[in-house]
Amino acid sequence: MKIKRIALILLAFFSLLFVNTVFAQTGQLTLRMSRDWGYGGFNGDIEGLFSMRVTGPADLARVEFYIDSAKIGEVTQPPFNLQFNTDDYPLGNHQLYAVGYSTSEQEYHSNIIPANFVPKQSTLKFILPVLGVILVAVLLSTLVPLLAQRGKHLNLPLGAERKYGAGGGGICPKCHRPFALPLFSANLGLSKLASCPFCGKWSLVRVESISKLREAEKAELEQAKPGEQIASETEEEKLRRELDASKYKE
Ligand SMILES: [Zn+2]
DSSP states (O other): OHHHHHHHHHHHHHHHHHHHHHHHHHTOBEEEEEEEEEEEOGGGEEEEEEEEEEEOOTTEEEEEEEETTEEEEEEOSSSEEEEEEGGGSOSEEEEEEEEEEETTOOEEEBOOEEEEEOOTHHHHHHHHHHHHHHHHHHHHHHHHHHHHHTTSSTTOOTTOOOOOOTTOEEEOTTTOOEEEOOSSSOEETTEEEEEOTTTOOEEEEEEEOHHHHHHHHHHHHHHHHHHHHHHHHHHHHHHHHHHHHHHHHO
């Protein structure tokens, strides 16, 4: 009993293999369709530029491509690909298939791919949401850093050591003050598009090393010192003058 069962299983297994090889030898064509440019929706709705690709037995010599009963092209050497534009054919349901011939003129048939050719405006319907998503992404990548930067440490004292975070830091090419760069921003190589929180000007700012940034912080102090001293001196002078004036009044 057991041996009989094993024999049956083996027989089934080998017959499957046999069927497979016979199938490959009689060589039916396998037809696939791919989208090159355009719209491919559900229920076989297509519009635009598509390719039919046929694979088959080794002795396949030429392939004729059909849309319904009309032959749309013939390819006489591999790869057996044919590009077509749905706009060149009437709208509606069609059957796409291929017929191949071997070197000895044996005929092979492919599977049939049903397709519904839809009008061109469907492409817009497909592209518009994609464009919308891209637009939103671009807006977010420019607006978010802008909003994140608004009102951030604008009154930082000169020369103060600051934190630069994950976005790194850069030195404003206009006012030469260092500041933290936004993490998400339009990138151009090592430079980032950012608005300086001190002078408010937009520029492409190079991402600098921390030592360069610390140098710039110190340079800030040195740049400001003469100006500040003059300012404080005049303040003092003013006070003195006022004091003097009040003394004279007494
Ligand atoms: Zn600046």
